[in-house]
Amino acid sequence: ISGVRAAVAVKIYGDDMDVLNSTAVEVSEVLGQVPGASEVTVEQTTGLPMLTIDIDRDQIARYGLSLDTVQQAVAVAIGGREAGTLFQGDRRFDIVVRLPDEIRSDLAAIERLPIALPRELNSTISYIPLGEVATLDLAPGPNQISREEGKRRIVVSANVRGRDIGSFVSEAEQKIQAQVDIPAGYWIDWGGTFEQLESATKRLQIVVPVALLLVFILLFMMFNNVKDGLLVFTGIPFALTGGIVALWLRDIPLSISAGVGFIALSGVAVLNGLVMISFIRSLREQGLPLDTAIREGALTRLRPVLMTALVASLGFVPMALNVGTGAEVQRPLATVVIGGILSSTVLTLLVLPLLYQMAHRREDELEEQEIALAADRTS
Known part of the structure; x- marks a missing residue:
């Protein structure tokens, strides 16, 4: 019914992923103390490497660059841009221009990405590396963001061994309500096969x-x-x-x-x-x-x-x-x-x-x- 395969699932709703993760950890610790609980796990929502490019607005202003110019150069190099169409009989394939995979995964190589400076009258085009006008950071970011009922959601799941699900959920509800401080604007709901x-x-x-x-x-x-x-x-x-x-x-x-x-x-x-x-x-x-x-x-x-x-x-x-x-x-x-x-x-x-x-x-x-x-x- 709820998309959760575990016997019991505590679904936590809110807006801030950091608050959701910290609350989920507290709920999992309390849930693990309930007799009969086993395989208590928190939904993995973080850990995906994410490249963050922070453009220095003052620095690009000194070079006469616009924010859109730098963003377009990064988008083409990493994400790619359609440059044409290849026809093979009645089939068509888009031609996409972007950096090779080994360079796109190299942070130092991306820092050397050339950004074209504005062409002055009767002057040649010159370039500066991306690292001169931006700071690059590769750090773990959100792995997934699940939503339900218009709110972000994270799930703490558990299986039940040696007792019935009904009494387990009743005891777990009392302990979570007494030991976990749910922030204002956040709430929890119960799911899993318990709904069945x-x-x-x-x-x-x-x-x-x-x-x-x-x-x-x-x-x-x-x-x-x-x-x-x-x-x-x-x-x-x-x-x-x-x-x-x-x-x-x-x-x-x-x-x-x-x-x-x-x-x-x-x-x-x-x-x-x-x-x-x-x-x-x-x-x-x-x-x-x-x-x-x-x-x-x-x-x-x-x-x-x-x-x-x-x-x-x-x-x-x-x-x-x-x-x-x-x-x-x-x-x-x-x-x-x-x-x-x-x-x-x-x-x-x-x-x-x-x-x-x-x-x-x-x-x-x-x-x-x-x-x-x-x-x-x-x-």
Whole structure:
């Protein structure tokens, strides 16, 4: 998003490059002290050799020279000037006149560059060296000047090791604000892949509730019953609990890939509960008592629920153990899915039947009372 490949980038904005460089050095020192920071670097903006020619205006006035005459001579010698055009068939090439490369890189040779003096009446043209009317200096200058939002910008980048980017940036912001004095008219902004984390987090805040709402709507459409839909929906918190515990046991921070794993996990958890509740409902429709239907349904659906859980969890084991390229994305996702499926399966087999019994026992008792009253009336 920001053109910075590092995990975290501190972008400093202002006008004066010297102030930007000094502030960037202070920021890099503070950033390097934050636990988890690695490869802290400051954008290289200086170090390019630059030739500075300072023309002495008083001296050129003594020789009767104009500033433009000296500048034109230097521009032609170093930069070159078009002197004609070379034609080769239908192709054209500009002919540029300038000094050879070995002379243009020699400071002493440039100082001897002849500058033509003004021609007086009936006099011959004479020359003086450039060093007589100018001072030449070859010193490091700006390597590049980056701009963003209408201001000059310099970037301090860092990668994060052993912790999540969100907590790292939060701690780094506090330390930089407390230890670095940002001059008036200058400000800092955060970029890098941290911007992707923020944008993905905002997107998930919309996607996750919408996905859960759609799941509940589908459950309601299937059962035509809010109570049974909520019972199946309880598999989601069961699964989330296992995923969080698995992340904690493996000391893996909560990341966007882990969030995606929670979304995938919710589908498997709902599927297991759906298999069991739908079978129990079918047994009750056949006339079996509540307790018998729950016992038969739990025992009969044990194998399908275990098969679903094992297939889904074992398939993620290679991702969970990966240490190569892409491990930072695969490990959190796989860990969440495996841990959540295990907890969801156990709780689905043990807790869900109990919840179903508690939810429908009152309804079953009312039905028995109605049957008893109807029998009394008949008798």
